[in-house]
Amino acid sequence: MDAFMSGNPGDSAFRVKRYPFYLLNRLVSRYNSIIDQRLRAIGLDIPSWRVLMILGERSPRGAREIAEAAVINLSTMTRIIQRMVAAGLITTAASEDDARVTLVALAPVGETRLAQARQATAPVFEHLIIGLEPDEFEKLIGLLGQLHDNLEPLAPKPG
Template identity: 55%
Template sequence: MTKDLRPLGDPGSEEFRVDAYPFYLLNRAVSRYNVVIEAELRAIGIDIPTWRVLMVLGEKAPRPIAQVARSTVINISTMARIVERMSRAGLIDSRPSSEDGRVTEIFLTATGQEKLTAARAVTAPIYRKLIRGFGAEDFGLLIDMLNRLHDNLD
């Protein structure tokens, strides 16, 4: 029988322990991951926010700036500065949406696509190391549980 750790992760519980609090553990994992990939990304001349935008646009482009901001979990005012910086670097370009001229869409340039390819190459080995020891079922369960945690916040 598995011990119920939920009370240990409840900040309102007398039994609370930080090491059983899921959001602490998630933040710890993401922070450590960012430290590891940041060094690799810096070596190819980009930062983490740029990498996030490249990855999202590499999946589907063009996209409205607001949609990229949501997908990258970056607030819109910060995203505007990132877009400006990436445009100056020649990584992305923008144009009015063909469906709604009030909406600006962004997309990768050829230089942006090259940078995305380089970023994928340096981050892929880290990802593979990170998921080592996770079988298909465990990994699927992890993805499902993370999505459920997110959905429960609505």
């Protein structure tokens, strides 16, 4: 049997445990339930953690850019940002280059909370990669990127 057929939902040989999206969803669900507990212990939820992690790479960033990186629609991201501003984790300002763009930056409290979140979630990542060689990890990252890129032409266009 062709190895791909058991993962193809259109084939009679289909098996759920060979379907990449089932496996990815199962992995992400397990991961989120583990880190959710750790983040809640330091007063964060997963959407806020995503924003802090994204801003931890580069701050400030536009709200739309953060929404895209966090894989959250812009209207939901706007509410998350408002909540985080109220909590003192981030600040917002209109871009000097384009007043339509809201720039979001880490506030000092957000930087502290980001450091706590990194400390709380790092052990989960370290446990996750047990048994993987560095080249296997790189291959995994490459394969996930390739799967994403393969879907890009099929994705609905905004507007």
